Amino acid sequence: MLPLLRRAWAAAAAASSCSSRRGSRRCSLGACCSYRLRDALHPLWQSPLTIPGGTRQSPINIQWRDSVYDPFLKPLKISYDPTTCLHIWNNGYSFLVEFDDSTDRSIIIGGPLENQYRLKQFHFHWGAINDWGSEHTVDSKFYPAELHLVHWNAVEYPSFEDAVMEGNGLAVIGVFLKLGARHEGLQTLVDALPAVRHKDTVIEFDVFDPSCLIPSCPDYWTYAGSLTTPPLTESVTWIIKKKPIEVDEDQLEAFRMLLFTSDGEEEKRMVDNFRPLQPLMNRTVRSSFRPQRRRDPALRPHAEQLGP
Numbered sequence: 627m628l629p630l631l632r633r634a635w636a637a638a639a640a641a642s643s644c645s646s647r648r649g650s651r652r653c654s655l656g657a658c659c660s661y662r663l664r665d666a667l668h669p670l671w672q673s674p675l676t677i678p679g680g681t682r683q684s685p686i687n688i689q690w691r692d693s694v695y696d697p698f699l700k701p702l703k704i705s706y707d708p709t710t711c712l713h714i715w716n717n718g719y720s721f722l723v724e725f726d727d728s729t730d731r732s733i734i735i736g737g738p739l740e741n742q743y744r745l746k747q748f749h750f751h752w753g754a755i756n757d758w759g760s761e762h763t764v765d766s767k768f769y770p771a772e773l774h775l776v777h778w779n780a781v782e783y784p785s786f787e788d789a790v791m792e793g794n795g796l797a798v799i800g801v802f803l804k805l806g807a808r809h810e811g812l813q814t815l816v817d818a819l820p821a822v823r824h825k826d827t828v829i830e831f832d833v834f835d836p837s838c839l840i841p842s843c844p845d846y847w848t849y850a851g852s853l854t855t856p857p858l859t860e861s862v863t864w865i866i867k868k869k870p871i872e873v874d875e876d877q878l879e880a881f882r883m884l885l886f887t888s889d890g891e892e893e894k895r896m897v898d899n900f901r902p903l904q905p906l907m908n909r910t911v912r913s914s915f916r917p918q919r920r921r922d923p924a925l926r927p928h929a930e931q932l933g934p
């Protein structure tokens with residue numbers, strides 16, 4: 627399975643126009659490379675790169691009651707250098723905010739991780755309307771959007787591309803977005819989005835600290851999973867923050883104004899860019915926090931902790 631994927635990945639990377647159009651920078655989402663092999667439809671999910679018989683695919687539904695409190699899980703430490711931020715890129719499936727990962731200036735350590743991991747990029751998934759959009763769900767509840775901060779294990783692997791293929795290669799922090807107050811940190815990014823409305827547009831975006839997008843509450847769930855875009859490799863330690871951040875309707879609408887399509891093509895709004903839920907199979911979701919007792923869990927699901 628893996629050698630096949632490795633070949634597919636290499637072929638996709640070679641055939642991709644990512645690197646030729648955009649100098650030496652390679653795509654770090656995975657999606658865009660296979661996307662460019664077939665220009666016909668959307669992207670991703672026509673590709674033969676899916677993993678048949680995968681046992682740790684993502685995203686999943688997190689069942690609060692089935693998650694297991696692990697008192698040995700450490701707090702996650704986040705240390706980002708805002709000057710490592712480089713670009714915003716509409717890759718035709720999401721927009722990626724990319725970072726200089728040539729050194730250990732923006733890293734995470736601790737939590738469930740044995741090594742420190744370098745920040746490569748972050749991006750979002752969102753819905754056409756507010757009733758869905760997140761990739762993970764909590765007790766089957768969707769949020770309107772989900773942030774993914776993608777890091778790689780530079781202690782054990784020489785490059786992001788190598789790390790993508792290995793079981794402990796990547797660590798992704800997931801943060802749910804819920805509707806509420808305007809998020810001032812996110813607004814800086816939202817203001818830049820009109821400049822990357824079309825697929826394949828890139829703008830400079832230097833000096834941004836994405837830790838402003840991560841809730842200060844330390845609680846998280848963690849499980850072993852995969853990329854949610856091809857090549858879907860089972861290389862990700864997921865760290866899903868329990869508490870969402872609030873964003874307002876205008877900010878979500880700014881995401882929905884982006885396009886899957888290039889300039890000159892018939893416009894297709896960039897919405898519903900999430901992968902469907904995958905089976906949990908034989909996995910345990912661990913929590914860094916002790917489950918709270920409720921008087922009547924059946925009547926009082928998790929709205930109190932999660933908000934609307």
Ligand SMILES: [Zn+2]
Pocket residue numbers: 749750751774854
């Ligand atoms: Zn993602």
